[in-house]
Amino acid sequence: MCAPPTTAxxxxxxxxxxxxxxFTLAAGAARGVWSYAVLSGYLYxxxxxxxARVGLAEGAQGIAQCACGLLAGWAADRFxxxxxxRVACVTGVMASLGLILAIAxxxxxxxxxxxxxxxxxxAFGAYQGVWSTALETLFADSxxxxxxxxxxxxxxxxxxxxxxxxxxxxxxxLFLWFGNDWSLAALKTVAVVGLALCAPPALLLLRLRxxxxxxxxxxxxxxxxxxxxxxxxxxxxxxxxxxxxxTVKFIPLFFKNRAGFxxxxxxxxxxxxxxxxxxxxxxxxxxxxxxxxARVCAVCMVLAAIALIGLAWADAGVNxxxxxxxxxxxxxxxxxxxxxxLLTCAQHxxxxxxxxxxxxxxxxxxxxxxxxxxxxxxxxxxxxxxxGGYLVDRGGYALTFVVTAA
Numbered sequence: 001m002c003a004p005p006t007t008a009x010x011x012x013x014x015x016x017x018x019x020x021x022x023f024t025l026a027a028g029a030a031r032g033v034w035s036y037a038v039l040s041g042y043l044y045x046x047x048x049x050x051x052a053r054v055g056l057a058e059g060a061q062g063i064a065q066c067a068c069g070l071l072a073g074w075a076a077d078r079f080x081x082x083x084x085x086r087v088a089c090v091t092g093v094m095a096s097l098g099l100i101l102a103i104a105x106x107x108x109x110x111x112x113x114x115x116x117x118x119x120x121x122x123a124f125g126a127y128q129g130v131w132s133t134a135l136e137t138l139f140a141d142s143x144x145x146x147x148x149x150x151x152x153x154x155x156x157x158x159x160x161x162x163x164x165x166x167x168x169x170x171x172x173x174l175f176l177w178f179g180n181d182w183s184l185a186a187l188k189t190v191a192v193v194g195l196a197l198c199a200p201p202a203l204l205l206l207r208l209r210x211x212x213x214x215x216x217x218x219x220x221x222x223x224x225x226x227x228x229x230x231x232x233x234x235x236x237x238x239x240x241x242x243x244x245x246x247t248v249k250f251i252p253l254f255f256k257n258r259a260g261f262x263x264x265x266x267x268x269x270x271x272x273x274x275x276x277x278x279x280x281x282x283x284x285x286x287x288x289x290x291x292x293x294a295r296v297c298a299v300c301m302v303l304a305a306i307a308l309i310g311l312a313w314a315d316a317g318v319n320x321x322x323x324x325x326x327x328x329x330x331x332x333x334x335x336x337x338x339x340x341x342l343l344t345c346a347q348h349x350x351x352x353x354x355x356x357x358x359x360x361x362x363x364x365x366x367x368x369x370x371x372x373x374x375x376x377x378x379x380x381x382x383x384x385x386x387x388g389g390y391l392v393d394r395g396g397y398a399l400t401f402v403v404t405a406a
Contacts, residue, residue: 013142024159026201032167033194037252037266042187055389057118061125069129073372085205088131092202095123136371140359150356154285157352164274168267175263229361246388247404254397259328280349293353300346307343308405316398
């Protein structure tokens, strides 16, 4: 029989959860202002319309996130988790300021500015890799195995998506104020405002504290599962994450170039997608109680793949390699493309279930490394953007959607 936790441990866990929720909302909202439609649009205009160079810059961010996340996972298990959080705080403040300088400095050629921004994005990716590994590990340490962890993870995921709506909403307001167009001046202004908002939330990481292993949690993990289940989850996430990364960074550019969306419309679409994922994650959590986590996740992934095939067909017809593809010129075609894109969000709605299941089946002593490996799946979001940009320039957006679906 495992011993009940003390009041002091309960208080530390509760404080960690509150800080994690606050950081998730504040940092996510700040990042949402500049890192979705704004960043892709800025890089696209800066490089003279090169999808490949957009992918290269955002790929540098993903690669740095992957490498630093793995290093942070090793450090979180070997040293104190709060120490890794402090490193993340310093890295985040410096990366945000560096990117502001790279974007705002005057009298720099477009080529040099692209190089500076790419380096800045790599630094910001390092920050994301360190904080996500450390925070996710402490968050798992502060939750109990089973329904409590699944509910807490879903709640944090909901706050992530709420932040995803708040960020583009603020960007939308800024575009209405500074000009609703894809000009470099308007994009630069919105990006700088968003980056300035990224530094303050990083300070919340300084207040997180370590908690020891939960005896009940460890005992149940030994009884009910081994790390083989965690490996299956990671392999599935790695494949789907790599596929998603080829597409997700180019969705704003797809609707800009193929459907004629303005910056306001592109950010409104990001808000809509986040709202769909918020509702979807709640449905998945409730559904999983009767159908099981694995079955719910499988259905969501299949639905997303079918929707991506439909989006490719809507853009290019049956032959995705056909030159001179028709644009989404009618209201019906645009509405259909939006609906299909929102259906692709099903693959993200089940993310909390997979995260909770992963942490249910790994011990406290190696949880940092497992969460770091799970962070590698996020490498796909930016790292595989390099391949995505190449495919878009060579075969169009529809080809990239088909490859991602596969």
